[in-house]
Amino acid sequence: MIIVFCELKDGRLRKPSAESLSEARRLADSGGLQVAALFAGASCIGSEEAARYGADLILQAEAPALAAYSSDGFAALLADAVQARRASILLAAGTAMGKDVAPRVAARLGAGYAADVTGLSLAGGRLQATRPMFAGKAFADCEFTSPIQVATTRPNVFPVAESPRPLVQEALPAPAGDFKAVVKELLAKSAGKVDLTEADVIVSGGRGMKEGANFKLLEDLADALGGVVGASRAAVDAGWGIPHAMQVGQTGKVVSPSLYIACGISGAIQHVAGMSGSKVIVAINKDPEAPIFRIATYGIVGDLFEIVPLLTASLRGQH
Amino acid sequence: MKILVALKQVPDTETKIKVAADGKSLDATDVKWITSPYDEMAMEEALRIKESRGAEVVAISVGEDRTRELLRNALALGADAAVLIRSAEAGDPLAVARILADFARDKSFDLILLGHTGFGGDHGAVGPMLAELLGVAQAHVVTRLELGEDTFRAEREAEGGFERIEGSLPAVITAQRGLNEPRYPSLKGIIGAKKKPIEELEAGPIESTIRVSTLTLPPARPEGRKLEGSAAVQAESLIQLLRNEAKVI
Incomplete structure (x- = not known):
């Protein structure tokens, strides 16, 4: 069995979790395995959606103690479920929560762990993973040697595929709740915005933005495209008040x-x-020799202060 | 208070990655080795705690001969002791976490600090694994840390904002950029560090749980296209291309 740890947001299955589930279904079909989607929280309303992406079974841990996320609490719950169901594979989306809990579960189970995988397959019933290393400067094919294998899937890589199954739900035993660390509060910096790692469209600014206030131009374009704004290290380090959480790159x-x-x-x-x-x-830069053009699908050599508002206006005009 | 700081030696972030002849590891020729940048922040946090409330700081690294240099630097910065554990298992985060846990167990550290990820392996897993193996609390990818008597409060990056975590000590805390600005060692520190010993241990037999079978460089992106014409024409053709050719908007 493959267990997929799934996250809900506002009663809906989060997209990175739908991606993990879809990939789990594909793997399970190739190896004759079952897929169970596991949800944990004060409420699991919305978890039925997992059946649409191929979950044969939906496991629900619903308890007041699970209202707030706890690394140790959730890890114990997940590890217990893997053992109780004799699952051989645990997947989670490579979200902040997934990457917090999955390695902890792996350690508890003595299982090998691969983070942010971009490709998965089964060989002899065991997981094989392809994943970036050196911040994407190289890719590694990895073999697991442990009986249980744990991996997080990189968001936006695996396609979401519908593969409806009949709805089968089971409740998991509720934990006692004597957790060692608990999330007390979410301090939202940008309400409703998705994280950079999950965004489908990113508009990023670098040193050529000249000052922090000019990022408003990028926000407008990002809004018109339904995306989010990122920044290069040069922009973050320039002292323009751009937070490091927006930095895209090897150290971001x-x-x-x-x-x-x-x-x-x-x-x-x-x-x-x-x-x-x-x-x-897409690269927009006034220097035709800028190395960014070597990797750009489409390059515009020009003044971003002219081009970006034109793009925004044109996109808005279409709506 | 006793603090353990785990440090990893990694290739400089500007390194051009080359694959070794075995097809599965990094070609280390011409690689400049540095302390992983997030581990430097973990070290800095330990030093600040030492300065504000008093603490014994032990720096540890799982590595090889060249890793002594990293530990020498940790001593120069102000670590009270340094430990090198020799092991070839650096590619498997669980193996590294087990080696560190075997060392830390029974030594009653109140706090274990390390970077949230080490450049190279990019699993970001040793911190949470170590916390689990030691049965203690964790706060992963932390940008702010406050300590109480037996408790901690931490802020960590989460989707669309920050989470505030509260937990009990002992704990494993992993550093993210924003936590602090690491210092450079002083000349006095550098001279003093030369006299301090680095304890060297061999890791016990550890079975690895995952290994790299092949390492490849990403395929080159196909040649792109530069758009022509006035700003307005370029902007309009870009939107048409994104919509009709690339089909991403």
Whole structure:
């Protein structure tokens, strides 16, 4: 059995979890395995949606103690479920929560762990994973040697595929709740915005933005495209008040959106490492020799302060 | 208070990655080795705690001969002791976590600090694994840390914002950029560190749970296209291409 740890947001299955589930279904079909989707929280309303993406079984841990996320609490719950169901594989989406809990579960189970995988297959019943290393400057094929295998899937890489199954739900025993650490509060910086690592469209600014206030231009374009704003290390380090959480690159976020628009970014090795997995890259830069043009699908040599508002206006005009 | 800081030696972030002849590891020729940047922040946090409330800081690294240099630097920064554990298992985060846990167990550390990820392996897993193996609390990818008597409060990055975590000590805390600005060692520190010993241990037999079978460089992206014309024409053709050719908007 493959167990997929799934996350809900506002009663809906989160997209990165739907991606993990879809990939689990594909793997399970190739190896004659069952897929169970596991949900934990004060409420599991919305978890039925997992059946649409191929879950044969939906496991629900519903308890007041699970209202707030706890690394140790959730890890114990997940490890117990893997053992109780004799699952051989545990997948989670490579979200903040997935990457917090999955390695902890792996340690509890003595299982090998691969983070942020971009490809999965089964060989002799065991998982094999392809994953970026050195912030995407290289890719590794990995073999697990442990009986149980744990992996997180990189968001935006695996396609979401519907594969409806009959709805079968089971409750999991509720934990006692004497957790060692608990999330007390979510301090939202940008309400409703998705994280860079999960965004489908990213508009990023670099040193060519000249000052922090000019990022408003990128926000407008990102809004028109339904995307989010990122930044290069040069922009974050420039003292313009751009938070590090927005940084794309080797020492920031590694992203893989469908569309990445780099504005005033030269394309330093350490930035490219973080975004070269994007499906389509657009570069807007006034320097025709900027290295970013070597990896751009579409390049515009020009003034971003002229081009970006034109793009925004044109997109808005269409709506 | 006793603090353990786990450090990893990694290739400089500007390194151009080359695959070794075995087809599965990094070609280490011409690689400049540095302390993983997030581990430097973990070290800095330990030093600040030492300065504000007093603490014994032990720096540890799982590595090889060249890793002594990293530990020498940790001593120069202000670590009270340094430990090198020799092992070839650096590619498997669970193996590394087990080696560190075997060392830390029974030594009553109140706090274990390390970077949230080490450049290279990129699993970001040793911290949570170590916390589990020691049966203690964790706060992973932390940008702010406050300590109480037996408790901690931490902020960590989460989707669309920050989470505030509260937990009990002992705990494993992994550092993210924003936690602090690491210092450079002082000349006095560098001279003093030369006289301090680095304890060297061999890791016990550890079975690896995952191994790299092949390492490859990503395929080169196909040649792109530069758009022509006035700004307005370029903007309009870009939107048409994104919509009709690339089909991403």
